[in-house]
Amino acid sequence: MRPPNTPSPAAPTPFLTGLWYRAYLWVLQSTVTYGVGFVRWVRPLPASQRPALIKRYPVRPKLKNRVFIPPSHKAGELLPLYIDVHGGGFALCHPYFDDEFCAHFANTYNILVVSLDYSKAPAFPFPVPVDDLEATIDAVLRDDSLPIDKNRVAIGGFSAGGNLAVAAVQAPSLQGRIHGLVPWYPVVEWVTTAPEKLMTRAYRSKDDVDMLKTTGPIFNWGYIKAGEELTNPRLSVCFAEKNVLPKWIFVVGAEYDMLCAEAKDMIMHFADLDDAARKEGEYEFEKGTYKWRMLRGVTHGYNQVPAKGADEEIRLKRIEESYAEAGEWLFRGPFAK
Template identity: 30%
Template sequence: MQLAGGFAAASLAAAPIYRRAFAQGATPEATPEASPVIGGGADPQMQEVLDALVAFGAPPLSNVSPFAGRNLPSFRDAVQSVLAERGETIIEPVGGIEHILIPSLDGETELVARIYHPEGAGSDLLPVMVYFHGGGFVIANLNTYDASCRALANATGTIVASIAYRLAPENPFPTAVDDAYAATQFFMGGAGVVGGDPERVIVAGESAGGNLATVVCLRARDEGGMMPLHQVLVYPVTTFAPEGESLESIQEYANAIPLGAADLEWFGMHYLADPSDATNPYASPLLATDLSGIPPVTMIQAEIDPLQSQGTAYADALEAAGVTVSRTLYEGVTHEFFGMTTVVDKAAEAVAQVASEVNAALGS
C-alpha cells in the first residue's frame, strides 16, 4: 500500500514550498556551507551516522521520483551500518507487536496500525500513544521509524500505535490529515481493542508526523472531536510558506543531511497538489489564526535542521495562544536523530525527556 506507483509527477514550477524564500536570493547554492556534509557542528556520534549515510552514495532525494525516493538508503540504514561496523545488531525488545486495521475517514479503505506493547506490561489498561512517522508525507513507512516506536513504548510505558497513513503524490493533501484524524478518533473511542485506555490517549510524531499530530488536535477542536491529552512534536513541519523567523534555519542549514532545503521543496511539491494549500492551517498549522484550545506540547528540536526555526515559531505561537509548551533544542544533532538511541546518546536523552513529560501528562 505504501509503495504504490502510477502517480503523475507534479511540475516543479507549481512547487509552493520555500519558493518565496528562494526568490529572495536565499537559494541552497547561495548559502555558505561550513562543512561539506551538514553545515558543521555535529557531535562525533552524530557525525559517524552522517558519514555512514554519505557512504551509500545515493543521489539527492530531490533528483529522483517519489517511488525511487522510497527505496533510497535512509537514516535507519545508516544506523544499521554503524552498528554493523561495531559487530553489533541491536533491536530494542518490546512486550509484543501486533497489527490491526482501522477504517479510513471515508470508509473506502483500511489503514494498518502497528501496535507496540511495552516490556513488562501487566493486564491493566495502558495509555495509548498514536504515533505518525516522518518522511515528508511522501517517503518512509512503519519500518523506517520502528526504532522510535520501540523506544517510546518502553520508555513511556504506553501502547504505541504507529499509523500507516497514505502517502503523496498518489494521495495528496489532505489525505494524510484525514487518515491521521481517523486513527486518533478510533483509538480515543476504542483503545480497548489493543488493551489501551481510551481516557488516556496522546498523539506524537516526527517531522511530517509532528505536523499530523498537532493538526489532528486542531481538527478535533474545530469539529468537536475527542481531544488527546498531550502532543509530542519532534522537529515538526509547521509551515509550507515560511518567512521571517520561520525561514532562518532553512537558509542556515540549506545543505544539511539527511534533510536540506531542496528536499523540503521536493516534499512540498508532491504533498500539495494545489499550491494554494500551502496556507491551509491543516497543512501549515503555524498559519492558523487560532491555536487555542489544544493540548499541552512537548517539542523536541535538533540544532542542525532546516525545520528548527519553524518549530520555534510554532512553539512561540502556541504559547501566545495559551497552550503550555515544553521545548528542548538538542545541540550537535540533525533531523532524524530521535530514533538513533542505539548509537547517539542525545537521542536516548530526548526519548527519556519525552517519557518524563508524557508520564506527567498522563498522571503515571
C-alpha cells in the first residue's frame, strides 16, 4: 500500500460547520465522561477488574495510566507486557473504559497490562496524542518498579487507539523495544473519503447504518488540522514502512464496519499477499508473523457497545473468541520465550 504520488492535504472545514462540530464534540465528551462515570459510581467494577496502580510519569504528568498486575504474580518474576491504548475517536473516553479488557488479559494470561492515556482532540489534535504515547511508552519501559520482561513487549489499541498504537511505535526511540502489535478495528488512513469507505462495508440489510457514518467526519475534524498531510505515516499508518514496525502484527477487523476494508488492505500489504491469497484470506489468514481476522456478524466497537436481540449473543461470542485468539497469538509470537 503506497501513498498517492500527489500531496493530499486535509481540506479546511467551513466555519459554521466547524462550530457545530466543536459543540457536538463538547456535548459528546461530557455525556460519555459523566455518564460512564456515574454508572461506575453506582455499579463499580469488582476488585478483580480494577488496576493495581495508577501511575503518572514526569514526561506527561497530567496523564493517568492504569497498571494491571495479575494476582498470580510472584515477587521477582518478570512478566510479558501488553500496552493498551483506548479508543474514542481521538476525542472521547479514558483508559478506565478498557478496565474489563485489561484485567481479563492480565488475569487470564499472567501478564502485566498498562493502559495508557493521551491528550484528546479537538484541544490537542495530531500529532499531540502520538507524541504523548511515544513519551509515555518510553517512560513505562524505563520504569524499574514494574516487573517487565523487556524481551516480551507488545502494544495494541481499539479503533483510534489502534491507529495511535501503530503511529507511536514508529518512533526511533522505540525501535526494537516493541515486539508485537495488535490493532483492533483501527482507522488506518484518511486519503479515502468517508463515502468511499461506506461503499466497501458489508451490510446485513438496506436499513443497516454504520455507527461512524455520522460521527466519523466530526472525529476527523477534531483530530486533523486543515492542511495536514494525510499521507503522513504517523497519521495514515497504512503508509508506514514495515521496517519501523514490530515484527509481529495481528490486525482484528469487524465485518460490519466501514473501517474494515482499509485494515484488511493494510495487513495484506504488510504480508505481501498476491491477488489469489488476498481473495482466499478475506476473513482470515496468517503468513509468517502477520495475521488477520475479520470477525463475522459484529460492528465497530463490538467489545464496548451492546447489540440488540440475537446480535448480542453473537457479539459476546466474538468478544470471547477474539480475546482468546489474541492471547494465544501473543504467546506464539511476540511473547514466545
